[in-house]
Amino acid sequence: xxxxxxxxxxxxxxxSVLQAQVRTDRAEGNVPDPDxxxxxxxRDTCDLMLDFYTAAPDSGPCADSLRKxxxxxxxxxxxxxxxxxxxxxxxxxxxxxxAGYHVAAIDYRLGLKGQQVQASLSALPLLRQAIQMAVDDLxxxxxxxxxxxxxxxxxxxxxxxxxxxxxxxxxxxxxWEISSGQEAAKVLPSWFNYGGIMAFAGAVFSTEGTVRxxxxxxxxxxxxxxxxxxxxxxxxxxxxxxxxxxxxxxxRFAKTGTNYQILRIKDAGHEIAASMRRHLPEELRFLEENxxxxxxxxxxxxxxxxxxxxxxxxxxxxxxxYKPGAL
Numbered sequence: 001x002x003x004x005x006x007x008x009x010x011x012x013x014x015x016s017v018l019q020a021q022v023r024t025d026r027a028e029g030n031v032p033d034p035d036x037x038x039x040x041x042x043r044d045t046c047d048l049m050l051d052f053y054t055a056a057p058d059s060g061p062c063a064d065s066l067r068k069x070x071x072x073x074x075x076x077x078x079x080x081x082x083x084x085x086x087x088x089x090x091x092x093x094x095x096x097x098x099a100g101y102h103v104a105a106i107d108y109r110l111g112l113k114g115q116q117v118q119a120s121l122s123a124l125p126l127l128r129q130a131i132q133m134a135v136d137d138l139x140x141x142x143x144x145x146x147x148x149x150x151x152x153x154x155x156x157x158x159x160x161x162x163x164x165x166x167x168x169x170x171x172x173x174x175x176w177e178i179s180s181g182q183e184a185a186k187v188l189p190s191w192f193n194y195g196g197i198m199a200f201a202g203a204v205f206s207t208e209g210t211v212r213x214x215x216x217x218x219x220x221x222x223x224x225x226x227x228x229x230x231x232x233x234x235x236x237x238x239x240x241x242x243x244x245x246x247x248x249x250x251x252r253f254a255k256t257g258t259n260y261q262i263l264r265i266k267d268a269g270h271e272i273a274a275s276m277r278r279h280l281p282e283e284l285r286f287l288e289e290n291x292x293x294x295x296x297x298x299x300x301x302x303x304x305x306x307x308x309x310x311x312x313x314x315x316x317x318x319x320x321x322y323k324p325g326a327l
Contacts, residue, residue: 031087032094034105040144041137043109048137050144051084052152053093053103060100061288062155069158069195069292070102072141076165076273079112079130092276099284102154104145108137108170124241128207132184134170135177139187146189158195158291165231165273168202172249175220176204179213194218196291198283201231201273203245211244213252219259219290222246223279225268226302233264250300259290261299271311278308 034051041048055068062068073089075082084105093103111130142159149156163171175197177185197220204211224233224246235248244252246262253260263282265272276283289295 030094031090032097034085038144038148040106041140046107046109048107048109048140049084050104050106050141053097053105054153055100055102056098059098061292062100062158065155067149067153067155068100068102069160069287070104070145070152070154071096071160071162071198071287072138072145073103073105074108074134074138074161074163074167074170075105076163076167077110079110079127079134079166080115081110081113082166083107088274088277092280095277095280099287101160101287102152104141106138106141108134124207128205131169131173131205134166135174136184136187138170138174139185142188142192142194146192156192160196160198160287160291161194162198162200162276163202164200164276165202165270168199168273169205169231171197172199172202172204172220175217176211176213179215179217181214196220196287198286199223199246200276201225201228201246201270203231203243204249206242206244207240209240209242211242211252213256213258216256217253217258217260219286220249220253220261221283221286221290222250222260222262223265223272223275223282224262225265225270225272227267228270228272230270231273254298259296259298261286261290261297262301263299264302265308266302266304268305268308271308274311275308 032053035054036052038050038052039047040050073093075084075086075089084107089105093105096103111133112126115126138161145152145154145159146156161171161174163169175194178188178193196218199220200223226233232243232245233247234245236243247264250260250262263279289297
């Protein structure tokens, strides 16, 4: 139980290597501002906003199309912290827009912010609720983009969701809810499914028994460190609660014939949650071939990459997260 409860609660720790690069990029004017900021939902406690970055014209696999694919990105932070406009993420957004993709970086409610989460069974519903709040907000953002597709020049058949850590959990959870016909997903049009998922250190969490897909999931790109001690790379079961990381999901996708790719980063920890820019070439090939062209291109690769920056997450344990004052 002490493993299961805190696994979601990774903090956004200082990353000196990335911040040094960000300072350089900011000085050179490479950190973009959004083209527009839009309110996509009103909640009792807050308004939820999205920053929209427009695809560069005449670029990418849809250069001749009036409507472009859009990538919804969900930030990480353990459902306790985070924001949609980190400089490092914004530089990545520019790289995606330069490749011909719109980007919508969204807010979502942080369901564990201010909560005292204890390592006990009673905390599991609280964690499940926090995930569901984030999924519901993602569905609201998706509905908003569908409703405003003409104004924003979005191809609604190619709405891709990307997420980091808690955001990756949200993305994978949302696709599972669609593919298993859950009630929460019925707020979206009956014909809708995402064009793709890109999950950086994500998982699916169920308090209601094993995770089953009753239809093929959409094309999915999984990236995960094999030594991740925060969001599990494998699978955890406890009293009917199931937490499936990338390795376990890949096995299910293989059985259902899902169009998926998994990059297993050997001996890497949770730093893969912040590796979007490093893996941009693989992401763009997945987007172009698996999503845009609809090619069934399965990749299952174990990558030994000594160049992954050590951001202090590799040795992070749940005990570190729960030190007094950590949350």
